[in-house]
Amino acid sequence: AQSVAQPEDQVNVAEGNPLTVKCTYSVSGNPYLFWYVQYPNRGLQFLLKYITGDNLVKGSYGFEAEFNKSQTSFHLKKPSALVSDSALYFCAVVSGSARQLTFGSGTQLTVLP
Amino acid sequence: DAGVIQSPRHEVTEMGQEVTLRCKPISGHNSLFWYRQTMMRGLELLIYFNNNVPIDDSGMPEDRFSAKMPNASFSTLKIQPSEPRDSAVYFCASSSSGRDNTGELFFGEGSRLTVL
Numbered sequence: 001a002q003s004v005a006q007p008e009d010q011v012n013v014a015e016g017n018p019l020t021v022k023c024t025y026s027v028s029g030n031p032y033l034f035w036y037v038q039y040p041n042r043g044l045q046f047l048l049k050y051i052t053g054d055n056l057v058k059g060s061y062g063f064e065a066e067f068n069k070s071q072t073s074f075h076l077k078k079p080s081a082l083v084s085d086s087a088l089y090f091c092a093v094v095s096g097s098a099r100q101l102t103f104g105s106g107t108q109l110t111v112l113p
Numbered sequence: 114d115a116g117v118i119q120s121p122r123h124e125v126t127e128m129g130q131e132v133t134l135r136c137k138p139i140s141g142h143n144s145l146f147w148y149r150q151t152m153m154r155g156l157e158l159l160i161y162f163n164n165n166v167p168i169d170d171s172g173m174p175e176d177r178f179s180a181k182m183p184n185a186s187f188s189t190l191k192i193q194p195s196e197p198r199d200s201a202v203y204f205c206a207s208s209s210s211g212r213d214n215t216g217e218l219f220f221g222e223g224s225r226l227t228v229l
Contacts, residue, residue, distance in 0.1 A: 034217065043223050
């Protein structure tokens with residue numbers, strides 16, 4: 001079985017400050033890890049993914065995520081937050097023979113001007 | 114490519130009526146997924162198809178829900194009869210399940226259903 005935990009329902013950060021949205025996962029085998037973003041009244045949009053290789057993955061809109069195998073984490077980060085980054089962020093994992101992504105519960109990010 | 118296309122974007126209906134949601138996946142994608150999103154339950158996988166065949170429908174809440182994929186470019190999710198607790202945003206997503214597939218999903222914009 002595979003699962004994802006996003007421990008924070010809500011993250012608030014001031015514009016210009018660094019942001020982190022946390023994600024931990026549980027799988028058997030090697031994970032493929034994803035971050036998606038959802039803006040109001042829109043579908044989920046792909047941000048970035050980790051498949052293999054470098055643990056630091058860079059994605060769209062200046063976001064990056066670091067894969068940490070020992071801590072089974074894949075936290076989303078951005079050095080300087082923008083108000084326009086305010087959205088709902090989902091972490092997801094798939095592993096091995098599983099054919100579908102398992103999504104976390106989502107974290108609402110609010111960047112305050 | 115136009116992306117995953119869903120219709121209608123908004124649907125308001127009365128309890129007991131039949132609702133049909135439609136989805137056109139990205140051309141060349143052979144896996145299609147239906148999700149439901151609510152404030153209370155978050156994002157739930159209802160059913161997914163591979164090569165037009167339903168693979169896992171364990172997320173379909175009850176017999177009132179049914180999904181079909183008659184061909185590679187079209188799928189429907191039907192609720193009959195609808196109930197107020199079915200009110201949610203329903204998303205369709207597609208992916209390629211070829212050898213190089215890494216599981217990435219492409220989502221439509223969703224169909225917001227309100228059952229009065």
